[in-house]
Every structure is written in C-alpha cells, then in structure tokens.
Amino acid sequence: MVAGAAGAAAVAAATQAARATQEQNVRMAGELWADFASRMGFPPPGTTASALPFLAGVLDGVRFRVRVVRDEQGWAHTQAFADALTPMSCEVGVYTSPAGFLDWVKSHFEEDIEIGDAAFDRAFVIRARPHEAAASLLQPETRALLTAFLGHALAGLTYKEGVVALQWRGVERDPAVLEHAVRLVALVGRWSPNEGGYRTMSL
Numbered sequence: 001m002v003a004g005a006a007g008a009a010a011v012a013a014a015t016q017a018a019r020a021t022q023e024q025n026v027r028m029a030g031e032l033w034a035d036f037a038s039r040m041g042f043p044p045p046g047t048t049a050s051a052l053p054f055l056a057g058v059l060d061g062v063r064f065r066v067r068v069v070r071d072e073q074g075w076a077h078t079q080a081f082a083d084a085l086t087p088m089s090c091e092v093g094v095y096t097s098p099a100g101f102l103d104w105v106k107s108h109f110e111e112d113i114e115i116g117d118a119a120f121d122r123a124f125v126i127r128a129r130p131h132e133a134a135a136s137l138l139q140p141e142t143r144a145l146l147t148a149f150l151g152h153a154l155a156g157l158t159y160k161e162g163v164v165a166l167q168w169r170g171v172e173r174d175p176a177v178l179e180h181a182v183r184l185v186a187l188v189g190r191w192s193p194n195e196g197g198y199r200t201m202s203l
Contacts, residue, residue, distance in 0.1 A: 019074070025171040026076065029053045029068065036175040040182075052076075053171075057182075061085060062189035064182055068171050077155070078172040079165065080181040082189035087162020090133040090193075094146060095125045095156035117143060123150065133159075136193050145184040152177055157188070164188045 033045040033053050042057030052068040064082045071077060113126040115135040120143050128134035137159060138146075146157060153169035164185045172178055 025173055026052060026068065029171050029173055032173050032175065033066075033178070036178050039175070040179065059182055059186040060190065062186040064185055064189070066172075066178065066182065075169070076171045077167055077169055078181075079167045080185045081166075082164040082185035084159075084162040084164060084189045084191065086192065088133075088159075088191075088193055089161060090129060090159070091161070092128040092133050092137050092159040093126070093156060094138065094158070095127075096123065096150060096154050120147060123147065133193070137188065137191050139191075142184070142187055142191075145180065145187065149180065149184065157184070159188060159191070 030045065030047065030053050033055055037043065037045050037055055037057070040057070040059075042055065045053055045055040048054050048067060050070070052070070054068075055066040057064060062082050062085060064080060066078065066080045068076050068078050113128055113131055113134045114121040115126065115138055117138075120138070124146070126134050126138070128137075146154075149166075149168070155167040155169065158165045166181055166185050168181075172181070
C-alpha cells in the first residue's frame with residue numbers, strides 16, 4: 001500500500017511538473033512565433049479565443065495556418081494546415097506510432113498501404129481513398145520531410161478534400177521545426193496529382 005501510494009504521488013508530481021512546463025511554453029510561444037513570422041515575412045501571429053498562439057500566412061502561393069490546441073486531457077499539440085491550390089476529392093493519412101509498437105499497430109490496419117519505399121513503409125501507417133492517391137501524394141521530397149519530422153513527436157499528416165493537416169505533440173518553440181512544418185504542408189498543398197501518375201476529380 002505504501003509503495004503504491006508513493007508511486008501514485010510520484011506520478012501526480014511528474015504530471016503537475018509537466019503541465020507547469022507546458023503552460024510556461026504556451027506563454028513563451030507568442031514571442032518566439034512573432035520572431036519566426038518576422039524572419040519569414042509572415043504577418044504577426046495572434047492568439048485564439050483560448051489564448052493559444054495562432055499564425056497564418058502564405059508560402060509559395062499556398063495559404064497555411066499554425067496553431068496550438070489542447071486535447072480533452074488538457075495536453076497541448078501543435079497543428080499546421082494548408083489549403084491545396086487544386087483541391088482533390090480524395091483522402092490520404094500518414095501516421096506514426098511509438099517505437100516498439102509500430103509493427104503491432106500496422107498489423108491491425110488491414111488497409112495499410114505500401115508505396116514501394118521500404119524504409120518509409122516500415123516507419124508509417126498509410127491509408128488512402130482511393131489507394132492510388134497515396135503514392136501520388138507521397139513523392140520523394142514529401143517523404144523526406146515527413147521522415148525528418150519523426151524526431152519531433154509527429155502524430156501524422158492528412159490530406160482530406162483539399163485540406164492538409166499536420167499534428168505533433170507539445171507547444172512548438174523551435175523556429176526550425178515551425179519552418180519545417182510550414183514547408184511540409186505547403187509542399188503537399190501544391191500537390192499536382194496528374195504529375196504523380198494519378199488522376200482524380202478536382203473539387
């Protein structure tokens with residue numbers, strides 16, 4: 001009983017410390033995001049109704065948005081979105097999982113798609129509707145940017161009816177990671193299906 005109580009107290013203390021760090025990161029993000037926006041030539045960032053940082057702009061002709069959100073447990077995540085230049089009627093999802101569990105996760109996805117890049121196929125669970133859209137969207141440059149994001153608590157990338165979404169855990173404070181995220185969603189936003197050997201109806 002004593003050991004169990006001590007363990008529970010330790011977990012509670014660690015959780016409290018993590019939440020305190022998260023809130024400090026939220027407070028610091030505004031200034032860091034403002035410096036990033038200024039360096040990149042984007043409009044100054046703002047805050048959402050819940051006082052979380054928000055940034056919007058245009059990169060290579062693609063409109064994008066970056067924001068911090070909280071999940072149901074109160075933990076923060078950073079999201080980047082882009083509006084496709086040519087919205088296509090299809091869906092693609094690329095998801096990752098904690099090391100050691102990925103093979104188990106992949107075994108439960110009957111629709112997991114392989115695109116012919118062995119390392120990428122091992123690292124991600126890929127789903128698409130129709131299946132052909134996955135290989136067309138996940139061109140070498142996109143795969144390289146996604147793979148480089150694996151060290152930053154990446155949750156996944158999705159394309160749905162012309163909206164690109166990228167999510168990773170935590171409040172992002174590294175300008176290099178913010179730039180990486182914006183460039184990734186903007187790249188997918190410029191996806192031209194016909195050039196990738198796949199054709200579908202535009203919206």
